[in-house]
Amino acid sequence: MTGAADVKPRGWHLDPRILYTGSRLFVLGLLCIVLTAASPVFFTGTNALNILRVASLLVILGIGETIVILTAGIDLSIGAVLTFSSVIAALAIKAGVPLPLALAAGLVVGAALGFLNGLMVAVVKLPPFIATYGMMWVAFGFAVVLLKGQVIYGFKDDFRFLGVGNLLGVPMPIIVMAVLWIPTYLLLRHTTFGRALYAVGANQEAARLSGVKKDQTLILAYTLSGLLAAAAGLVYVARLNASEAGIGANMLLPAIAAVVIGGTSLFGGEGGIVGTLIGALIMTIVQNGMNLLGIESVWQGVVLGSLIVVAVLLDQWVRKVLASENN
Amino acid sequence: MSATVIGQDIRGGKKPQASWKKMPPVAWVVLAMMIFFGVAAPGFFSAGNFLNITLQGSVLLIMAVAATLVILTEGIDLSLGSVLTLAGVTGVLALQHGLSVPAAVLVGVLTGAACGAVTGFLITAGKLPPFIATLGMMGIAAGLALVLTRQGAIYSDVPAFIFLGGGSLGILPMPTVIAVLVFLLGWIVLYQTDFGRYIIAIGGNEAGARLSGVNTAWWKFLTYVAAGALAALGGVIMAARLRAADPIVGNGWEFDAIAATILGGTSFEKGNGTLGGTVLGVLLISVLRNGLNVIGVGAMWQPALIGLVIIAAIIFDVLLKQRGVIQ
Numbered sequence: 113m114t115g116a117a118d119v120k121p122r123g124w125h126l127d128p129r130i131l132y133t134g135s136r137l138f139v140l141g142l143l144c145i146v147l148t149a150a151s152p153v154f155f156t157g158t159n160a161l162n163i164l165r166v167a168s169l170l171v172i173l174g175i176g177e178t179i180v181i182l183t184a185g186i187d188l189s190i191g192a193v194l195t196f197s198s199v200i201a202a203l204a205i206k207a208g209v210p211l212p213l214a215l216a217a218g219l220v221v222g223a224a225l226g227f228l229n230g231l232m233v234a235v236v237k238l239p240p241f242i243a244t245y246g247m248m249w250v251a252f253g254f255a256v257v258l259l260k261g262q263v264i265y266g267f268k269d270d271f272r273f274l275g276v277g278n279l280l281g282v283p284m285p286i287i288v289m290a291v292l293w294i295p296t297y298l299l300l301r302h303t304t305f306g307r308a309l310y311a312v313g314a315n316q317e318a319a320r321l322s323g324v325k326k327d328q329t330l331i332l333a334y335t336l337s338g339l340l341a342a343a344a345g346l347v348y349v350a351r352l353n354a355s356e357a358g359i360g361a362n363m364l365l366p367a368i369a370a371v372v373i374g375g376t377s378l379f380g381g382e383g384g385i386v387g388t389l390i391g392a393l394i395m396t397i398v399q400n401g402m403n404l405l406g407i408e409s410v411w412q413g414v415v416l417g418s419l420i421v422v423a424v425l426l427d428q429w430v431r432k433v434l435a436s437e438n439n
Numbered sequence: 440m441s442a443t444v445i446g447q448d449i450r451g452g453k454k455p456q457a458s459w460k461k462m463p464p465v466a467w468v469v470l471a472m473m474i475f476f477g478v479a480a481p482g483f484f485s486a487g488n489f490l491n492i493t494l495q496g497s498v499l500l501i502m503a504v505a506a507t508l509v510i511l512t513e514g515i516d517l518s519l520g521s522v523l524t525l526a527g528v529t530g531v532l533a534l535q536h537g538l539s540v541p542a543a544v545l546v547g548v549l550t551g552a553a554c555g556a557v558t559g560f561l562i563t564a565g566k567l568p569p570f571i572a573t574l575g576m577m578g579i580a581a582g583l584a585l586v587l588t589r590q591g592a593i594y595s596d597v598p599a600f601i602f603l604g605g606g607s608l609g610i611l612p613m614p615t616v617i618a619v620l621v622f623l624l625g626w627i628v629l630y631q632t633d634f635g636r637y638i639i640a641i642g643g644n645e646a647g648a649r650l651s652g653v654n655t656a657w658w659k660f661l662t663y664v665a666a667g668a669l670a671a672l673g674g675v676i677m678a679a680r681l682r683a684a685d686p687i688v689g690n691g692w693e694f695d696a697i698a699a700t701i702l703g704g705t706s707f708e709k710g711n712g713t714l715g716g717t718v719l720g721v722l723l724i725s726v727l728r729n730g731l732n733v734i735g736v737g738a739m740w741q742p743a744l745i746g747l748v749i750i751a752a753i754i755f756d757v758l759l760k761q762r763g764v765i766q
Contacts, residue, residue: 188694237761238753242701245694246750253743261739361690369574378570410590413582421575424567 132375135430136390139423143397151404159400161283167396168289169344173367174374174388175296176340179333181371182300183313184380185233185240187334189225190341190367191360192251197222197338198345199255202264202355211270219342225251226338230331248364256357265354275351285347292343296336297385309333313380369416370395373423394419463704464756465719469726472748476730483733490612496725497614498523498673500718502696503703504625505669507717510700511629511642511710512662514569518558519670520692521580526551526671527678527688528584531595540599547675548668554580555667559660577693584686592685595678604679614676621669626714628665638662642710699724702752723752 148155173190180187201218205211225247232243277284300306308329311319320326344363349355374391376383398419399412476483502519509516530547538546554576561572595601606613629635637658640648649655673692678684703720705712727748731741 232750232754236754236757238750238757239701239707241707242698242753243750245698246746246753248694249742249746249749251746253741253746256739257743365574365577369578372571372574378568410585411582413578413585415582417575417578417580417582419575420571420578421561421565421567424571424575425561425565428566 131430131434132427133386133390135426136373136375136387136394136423139426140390140394140397143394143401147397147401147404151401153404154401159404161286163393163396163400164286164289165283166400167392168283168285169348169363170366170370170392170395171289171389172292172340172344172347173363174370174392175293175385176337176344177367178371178374178376178383178385178388179296179300179309180240180337181313181376181378182309182380182383183330183333184316184378185330185333186244186368186378187226187229187337188241188244188364189229189247189251190337191363192248192255193222193225193338193341193360194345194348194363195357195360196225196251196255196258197342198349198355198359199258199264199357201346202267202349203258205267205271206264214271215346218346219339222342222345223335223339226335226341227331229338230334233334234327234330252357252360259355259357263354263356267350267353272350272353275347275349275353285351288343288347292340293385293389296340300384305329305332310381313382315381366395366416369420372420375423375427391423394423463716463719464759465702465704465716465723465752468748468752468755469719469722472723472726472730476726476734480730480734483730486610488729488733490610490615492722492725492729493615493618494612495729496721497612497618498677499692499695499699499725500618500721501621501669501673501676502692503699503717503721504621504714505666505673506693506696506700507703507705507712507714508625508629508638508662508669509569509666510697510705510707511638511712512659513642513645513707513710514562514659514662515573515697515707516558516663516666516670517570517573517693518554518576518580519666519696520689520694521577521584522551522554522667522670522689523674523677523692524684524686524689525554525580525584525587526674527684528587528593528674528686530675531593531678531684532587534595534597534600535593540597540603543600544603544672544675547678548671551667551669551671551674552664553667554671555664556660558667559663562663563656563660581687581690584684588684588686590686592683594683596682600679601682602679604676604681614680617672617676621672622714622718625669629714634658634661639710695724698749702749702756704756723748 144155153159173194177187177190197218200221201214204214204217209217229244229247232238233240274284274288279287300309308319308324311322311324312326312329316326345360348359352359370392371383371388372378372391373394374383374387374389376387395416398415402409402412402415482488502523505519506516526547529550530543533543533546534540558572558576561567561575562569565572603613603617608616629638637648637653637655640653641655641659645655674689677688681688699720700712700717701720702723703712703716703718705716724745727745728741731744736744
């Protein structure tokens with residue numbers, strides 16, 4: 113008994129995963145406490161739902177980007193895929209296609225573009241950065257061509273419900289987010305594909321040698337990213353009540369930022385969508401807090417940029433502490 | 440005519456190479472595009488239009504030289520576009536506060552160098568991955584540009600300043616002259632100095648370089664400072680061309696610069712690549728944009744075609760390399 117106690121290393125023994133998530137939850141909690149103290153409006157049900165609703169788009173895009181980044185790749189095309197697939201759905205709706213079919217068309221197109229990204233990365237072996245950069249131009253470009261410079265606007269209530277409706281008092285974007293987040297979580301944590309994803313990201317060659325179907329895993333990862341971008345696009349257009357070529361332009365970097373603040377490693381194999389959810393919430397709460405405190409929105413870029421740096425520095429520090437605890 | 444122009448560009452970056460097999464595939468793509476545009480539009484092959492291409496590609500070349508230096512160290516700089524924006528803003532603000540043109544240019548360039556110093560410090564001392572440190576700086580620099588301009592463009596029409604963007608030396612537009620000087624300087628630094636040798640050594644094998652006594656942290660830091668300063672110079676020229684500093688003018692430029700670098704054959708791994716290749720990558724994008732205009736393709740179709748050509752070019756490159764047709 114005493115012997116066993118002796119060989120135990122010093123310090124607390126936490127699963128690193130819990131510690132990483134914990135450190136982010138800590139930041140999130142701290143933000144909430146500070147803002148609750150600073151603004152009477154912050155800690156209210158309405159504001160909480162508001163934050164979740166605003167964060168939902170970022171979360172949907174972010175979990176797609178997380179899946180790709182877990183494979184040590186990157187998807188620069190999510191903003192453009194969001195645009196293109198929402199334009200397809202919007203055009204279909206305006207052409208009188210039944211709503212479910214129009215929505216499905218948007219999702220299928222998004223998944224198809226993601227599939228092409230996956231083919232380019234896995235089969236042709238293009239660097240993900242340049243393959244998805246090219247796809248960014250292609251998807252954005254064809255959205256421009258399809259729209260002919262116009263804006264499609266004024267949708268019926270059945271479609272708009274997706275963006276502005278409520279179900280049991282909960283805004284629809286939040287429900288869509290939950291409906292997408294939960295299965296993705298299960299997919300990553302409890303399926304062969306999920307394990308393969310982490311394995312491919314950690315070490316492609318080792319994963320291949322140990323029998324992981326690397327190409328299929330990569331293709332599916334990019335396809336999911338495209339599909340999720342399309343879903344985000346549908347919700348966004350339903351909320352805006354308009355579809356135009358520029359809507360996705362400012363979506364890419366916040367989504368990557370949410371992934372990074374959430375602690376997913378850009379080198380692949382480490383992280384997950386719990387972190388991305390927290391990352392997106394941190395970003396949204398910071399923006400929300402700045403609004404509530406009357407800080408001009410021009411400062412948001414500076415604050416978010418600093419946040420990214422601080423979050424990852426914190427990460428490094430946690431890792432260091434962890435490493436010294438284990439020695 | 441065109442063949443000799445291209446041939447000189449390739450040899451500009453490297454030692455003379457006898458075999459056509461060593462010609463980067465992107466050179467063939469550029470050549471094919473020039474022939475196509477030349478046949479399709481007689482106006483394409485004229486001295487005036489070639490000067491136009493160099494003018495349009497000048498800022499991209501400066502940015503791509505910056506991106507190449509960083510990528511050769513196995514890094515990445517996502518802040519280049521924002522730094523371009525911010526430096527244009529500080530430069531024009533300096534002019535508005537009555538500083539002389541050389542002083543204002545210096546203010547702009549030093550702004551960029553300072554941004555580079557911050558990211559360089561975060562990367563080397565803070566051990567942040569370059570992607571994250573520069574993503575943070577991207578937000579901070581873009582945010583500061585918005586703060587400083589109060590979200591609107593700021594103007595300057597000091598003649599000596601405008602000359603930097605709109606003037607010409609003989610028949611050569613000033614931006615072209617500056618871009619060529621930057622390229623030559625970059626080439627000398629990279630291939631003729633210790634700094635350059637260390638950049639290449641760090642990219643090839645950082646641990647090895649460090650073990651053999653190279654102060655890798657210092658040279659990496661300097662690389663980011665240099666990249667920031669170059670992006671800033673690009674921003675000053677851009678502001679001089681537009682006679683204004685626009686707070687979002689640099690959005691997306693980091694991706695263009697990195698894409699040109701990768702199209703030119705530089706890879707994210709192992710620091711493989713050449714500055715001459717980067718010129719070809721820049722030429723590919725610049726010739727394509729110019730040629731599409733000259734043959735009368737409307738603005739509507741251009742983004743989609745640019746995306747398709749970029750994807751085609753990189754697939755061509757990767758396939759040729761896989762088949763061993765070229766080295």
